[in-house]
Amino acid sequence: xxxxxxxxxxxxxxxxxxxxxxxxxxxxxxxxxxxxxxxxxxxxxxxxxxxxxxxxxxxxxxxxxxxxxxxxxxxxxxxxxxxxxxxxxxxxxxxxxxxxxxxxxxxxxxxxxxxxxxxxxxxxxxxxxxxxxxxxxxxxxxxxxxxxxxxxxxxxxxxxxxxxxxxxxxxxxxxxxxxxxxxxxxxxxxxxxxxxxxxxxxxxxxxxxxxxxxxxxxxxxxxxxxxxxxxxxxxxxxxxxxxxxxxxxxxxxxxxxxxxxxxxxxxxxxxxxxxxxxxxxxxxxxxxxxxxxxxxxxxxxxxxxxxxxxxxxxxxxxxxxxxxxxxxxxxxxxxxxxxxxxxxxxxxxxxxxxxxxxxxxxxxxxxxxxxxxxxxxxxxxxxxxxxxxxxxxxxxxxxxxxxxxxxxxx
Amino acid sequence: xxxxxxxxxxxxxxxxxxxxxxxxxxxxxxxxxxxxxxxxxxxxxxxxxxxxxxxxxxxxxxxxxxxxxxxxxxxxxxxxxxxxxxxxxxxxxxxxxxxxxxxxxxxxxxxxxxxxxxxxxxxxxxxxxxxxxxxxxxxxxxxxxxxxxxxxxxxxxxxxxxxxxxxxxxxxxxxxxxxxxxxxxxxxxxxxxxxxxxxxxxxxxxxxxxxxxxxxxxxxxxxxxxxxxxxxx
Ligand code: HEM
Ligand code: SF4
Ligand code: SF4
Numbered sequence: 001x002x003x004x005x006x007x008x009x010x011x012x013x014x015x016x017x018x019x020x021x022x023x024x025x026x027x028x029x030x031x032x033x034x035x036x037x038x039x040x041x042x043x044x045x046x047x048x049x050x051x052x053x054x055x056x057x058x059x060x061x062x063x064x065x066x067x068x069x070x071x072x073x074x075x076x077x078x079x080x081x082x083x084x085x086x087x088x089x090x091x092x093x094x095x096x097x098x099x100x101x102x103x104x105x106x107x108x109x110x111x112x113x114x115x116x117x118x119x120x121x122x123x124x125x126x127x128x129x130x131x132x133x134x135x136x137x138x139x140x141x142x143x144x145x146x147x148x149x150x151x152x153x154x155x156x157x158x159x160x161x162x163x164x165x166x167x168x169x170x171x172x173x174x175x176x177x178x179x180x181x182x183x184x185x186x187x188x189x190x191x192x193x194x195x196x197x198x199x200x201x202x203x204x205x206x207x208x209x210x211x212x213x214x215x216x217x218x219x220x221x222x223x224x225x226x227x228x229x230x231x232x233x234x235x236x237x238x239x240x241x242x243x244x245x246x247x248x249x250x251x252x253x254x255x256x257x258x259x260x261x262x263x264x265x266x267x268x269x270x271x272x273x274x275x276x277x278x279x280x281x282x283x284x285x286x287x288x289x290x291x292x293x294x295x296x297x298x299x300x301x302x303x304x305x306x307x308x309x310x311x312x313x314x315x316x317x318x319x320x321x322x323x324x325x326x327x328x329x330x331x332x333x334x335x336x337x338x339x340x341x342x343x344x345x346x347x348x349x350x351x352x353x354x355x356x357x358x359x360x361x362x363x364x365x366x367x368x369x370x371x372x373x374x375x376x377x378x379x380x381x382x383x384x385x386x387x388x389x390x391x392x393x394x395x396x397x398x399x400x401x402x403x404x405x406x407x408x409x410x
Numbered sequence: 411x412x413x414x415x416x417x418x419x420x421x422x423x424x425x426x427x428x429x430x431x432x433x434x435x436x437x438x439x440x441x442x443x444x445x446x447x448x449x450x451x452x453x454x455x456x457x458x459x460x461x462x463x464x465x466x467x468x469x470x471x472x473x474x475x476x477x478x479x480x481x482x483x484x485x486x487x488x489x490x491x492x493x494x495x496x497x498x499x500x501x502x503x504x505x506x507x508x509x510x511x512x513x514x515x516x517x518x519x520x521x522x523x524x525x526x527x528x529x530x531x532x533x534x535x536x537x538x539x540x541x542x543x544x545x546x547x548x549x550x551x552x553x554x555x556x557x558x559x560x561x562x563x564x565x566x567x568x569x570x571x572x573x574x575x576x577x578x579x580x581x582x583x584x585x586x587x588x589x590x591x592x593x594x595x596x597x598x599x600x601x602x603x604x605x606x607x608x609x610x611x612x613x614x615x616x617x618x619x620x621x622x623x624x625x626x627x628x629x630x631x632x633x634x635x636x637x638x639x640x641x642x643x
Contacts, residue, residue: 381605384612398523398624404623
């Protein structure tokens with residue numbers, strides 16, 4: 001009986017939002033062993049590049065203590081118990097054995113920028129620096145046929161082993177001609193299909209690669225879609241947000257290097273360790289939300305007192321992401337921290353459905369019947385007025401010409 | 411005039427209690443729901459955040475009436491099929507008889523009561539279908555509302571037991587898919603549906619009053635005393 005219940009439970013909730021933070025001792029002991037074997041295998045293998053992690057840390061004047069702090073934080077973020085810390089530290093050093101190919105499709109390169117433009121590289125960025133980036137369309141020096149050759153080489157050498165990172169959406173309109181790459185004029189779609197074929201897994205980073213993002217916003221002129229809409233039969237991880245948080249990219253690579261597997265995903269293929277929680281539930285302004293204290297306009301008394309940004313259109317209550325916990329730029333700050341609402345950048349269709357800067361109830365969105373954009377309440381009041389007029393006409397007509405059933409007296 | 415009026419029982423006590431519990435809950439749900447959607451009063455009062463708790467109370471009120479709706483819906487769903495008094499589902503099955511009755515009642519409304527060719531002693535098909543629409547709207551409100559609610563229970567833990575969020579996921583995760591893919595779509599739909607319910611309520615009240623005035627059978631009394639009066643001839 002109990003395993004039947006378990007089965008039903010699994011069937012229905014495997015893709016649900018539930019976040020299991022404690023999977024029990026035997027699970028972790030078992031995982032620990034598997035990770036150890038995995039790491040010793042990796043250590044024995046040939047590093048793909050010669051970068052030495054501790055050297056790089058030293059060059060950036062990050063001491064052991066800072067590194068260990070980072071290790072604890074990363075272990076906790078991956079929802080692993082503290083006993084995994086030494087393994088996480090080891091995995092960080094072995095990052096140069098994880099071959100990565102990075103494609104750049106229809107986008108603004110914001111996710112690469114997020115990695116590169118930090119004020120001084122922090123450990124997250126360094127870890128991503130030393131992963132063996134075999135091919136990165138934006139960063140590499142090679143161009144033209146030479147770049148093409150480099151890609152072919154990387155794909156052949158690490159066949160079935162490389163992680164494919166994809167940034168940007170895939171334009172499907174006009175046979176994909178909105179975006180082509182390379183000397184042969186290969187469309188983004190064909191390019192992605194070719195390179196994803198031999199990847200161990202595909203990691204879509206940023207709002208565009210995951211759900212189409214801004215290129216896919218109405219009216220979506222290029223018919224942009226996300227990676228999971230075209231790549232089938234491959235493990236895919238989505239790390240949405242605009243830009244994706246480097247911490248979460250590291251988390252996914254780290255999890256892969258450590259366990260050889262992808263982290264647990266939600267129904268939108270987002271890792272639960274990062275997207276299992278709502279912004280709203282970990283927001284520092286939440287007390288003001290519950291109190292009914294809202295910023296009414298930019299710069300008012302409420303804004304000066306860090307009141308809740310709900311009435312300025314904050315979409316934290318409908319957005320799953322961990323920026324309210326890990327923040328950006330090595331936890332310096334995050335959007336709501338600097339006083340502007342969440343625009344739901346980690347959710348599908350965020351530009352159309354979340355990013356208007358007022359509460360949904362008050363925003364002009366497409367009415368269900370199509371046509372002019374109205375707020376839900378305008379639409380509702382419109383319907384109500386129509387109904388009211390209808391009823392009014394009926395009432396007057398009844399009063400004037402109606403027949404009262406009173407036993408033939410009238 | 412010699413015709414006698416006979417009293418016919420139309421609603422049980424339980425039915426009337428449910429009706430009024432629903433009516434009051436609906437008013438509360440609409441007032442608190444609109445506040446949740448766009449907080450429209452009391453933002454600057456000089457108490458500490460913990461003391462006023464305005465949004466929290468509104469959400470609390472909204473959820474309490476939601477639970478009342480939940481429970482009464484289950485009771486109503488049961489009565490719909492198994493009531494010993496009047497099994498309402500028999501009136502919404504599209505049989506020839508029901509369809510004819512449905513249109514006769516509609517024609518009665520449109521012709522301003524000039525034509526009345528059905529038996530108004532018992533509940534009629536038109537009203538039964540109209541109520542069915544309401545119950546479908548209400549069920550949608552419940553499920554979409556519970557989906558919004560369960561997104562705040564992401565740890566899967568609840569003070570009343572982990573079965574609660576688990577069950578809510580099973581029962582309501584599909585609302586995301588059908589309303590457009592995101593939690594926001596569920597919320598948009600939840601808000602639109604409120605307006606459909608408001609319109610439903612307005613016509614419902616108008617129609618019951620209209621019947622009372624034009625049929626002269628005291629229909630409005632059904633919901634208070636449980637019965638109406640029809641002429642015996
Ligand atoms: C049938 C009567 C109901 C009406 C008229 C109603 C109306 C509303 C409205 C207008 C909103 C604001 C939406 C917005 O603009 O953002 C809302 C929000 C909400 N409603 Fe309802 N609702 C009803 C029933 C329910 C039920 C049965 C539940 C179940 C628990 C529920 C749960 C919620 C939740 C969770 C929210 C969002 C609150 C938040 O995020 O803090 N509602 N409702
Ligand atoms: S600022 Fe946004 S996320 Fe924070 S409490 Fe207010 S509505 Fe929620
Ligand atoms: S606060 Fe919202 S919009 Fe801003 S980065 Fe986080 S999820 Fe994206």
